Amino acid sequence: MKGNGVVSENTxxxxxxxxxxxxxxxxxxxxYGQATxxxxxxxxxxxxxxxxxxxxxxxxxxxxxxxxxxxTGKVVAADISAGQLDAARAAWKAGSDLPAIDFVEASxxxxxxxxxxxxxxxxxxxxxxxxQPEKALREFHRLLKPGGxxxxxxxxxxxxxxxxxxxxxxxSVEIGHALxxxxxxxxxxxxxxxxxxxxxxxxxxxxxxxxPMYFDGPKKKLWEWTFIEASxxxxxxxxxxxxxxASVVAGMVATREDERxxxxxxxxxxxxAKK
Numbered sequence: 489m490k491g492n493g494v495v496s497e498n499t500x501x502x503x504x505x506x507x508x509x510x511x512x513x514x515x516x517x518x519x520y521g522q523a524t525x526x527x528x529x530x531x532x533x534x535x536x537x538x539x540x541x542x543x544x545x546x547x548x549x550x551x552x553x554x555x556x557x558x559x560t561g562k563v564v565a566a567d568i569s570a571g572q573l574d575a576a577r578a579a580w581k582a583g584s585d586l587p588a589i590d591f592v593e594a595s596x597x598x599x600x601x602x603x604x605x606x607x608x609x610x611x612x613x614x615x616x617x618x619x620q621p622e623k624a625l626r627e628f629h630r631l632l633k634p635g636g637x638x639x640x641x642x643x644x645x646x647x648x649x650x651x652x653x654x655x656x657x658x659x660s661v662e663i664g665h666a667l668x669x670x671x672x673x674x675x676x677x678x679x680x681x682x683x684x685x686x687x688x689x690x691x692x693x694x695x696x697x698x699x700p701m702y703f704d705g706p707k708k709k710l711w712e713w714t715f716i717e718a719s720x721x722x723x724x725x726x727x728x729x730x731x732x733x734a735s736v737v738a739g740m741v742a743t744r745e746d747e748r749x750x751x752x753x754x755x756x757x758x759x760x761a762k763k
Contacts, residue, residue: 499617504572515706518707530694535560539606539609540609542611543566550565550580553567554588558587576589596628597618603631616673619671626686637763638761638763642680650751660711663728664718680758697757
């Protein structure tokens with residue numbers, strides 16, 4: 489049910505724990521990872537820090553941060569999904585001499601960690617899946633030491649577009665928002681994030697928007713892949729029929745394969761703010 493304090497199967501509509509889900513999350517990092525890492529460094533990530541990677545997914549950012557903080561620091565990788573944590577552990581084990589990472593199953597609303605215990609809290613593409621994102625932000629504020637920093641990256645789904653315009657992409661965004669309305673989440677939360685940070689007590693945030701664009705290549709497929717993963721939930725909530733999903737996906741595939749069409753993936757709003 490909504491408001492239960494976890495990112496559950498009721499509000500997270502994408503696959504978790506499977507090889508396909510892991511591959512999609514690795515693609516997310518290929519598209520947005522450079523901006524993520526740059527912002528973490530700008531926010532002050534350095535050796536010796538204690539860092540929380542909330543909603544760590546398959547652990548790509550967690551492992552990178554572990555290398556940055558080194559053996560004198562500590563990364564805690566947390567996720568509500570046991571399957572995601574298994575994938576993150578596997579990524580860490582495959583790393584070359586990475587410092588130890590603590591993997592913890594935890595809710596973003598009530599992590600169970602002591603207050604003022606982290607120098608940096610990082611979360612990417614988490615808040616847009618929550619029906620109470622401000623509650624999670626208050627928890628992150630509690631977890632940070634005085635002067636600690638929250639680094640967050642959230643999507644702005646309405647900014648997804650193509651040039652020339654593609655009606656199937658436009659319809660996919662409409663369907664995405666209809667799904668969000670049906671389950672009580674906001675896939676445009678990225679634009680609301682900076683103000684939300686101030687309202688829960690953070691200092692004025694640094695803000696940047698990243699909008700990757702592609703004419704061709706596997707990265708052009710990211711939104712199409714994400715839409716397909718979410719489509720069973722779209723159908724089960726009644727916001728669209730399976731027949732229309734098939735039509736929209738066919739149009740998106742044709743657009744992806746057309747190298748004359750520039751496809752902008754969803755804009756990612758990156759922020760960092762001090763406690």
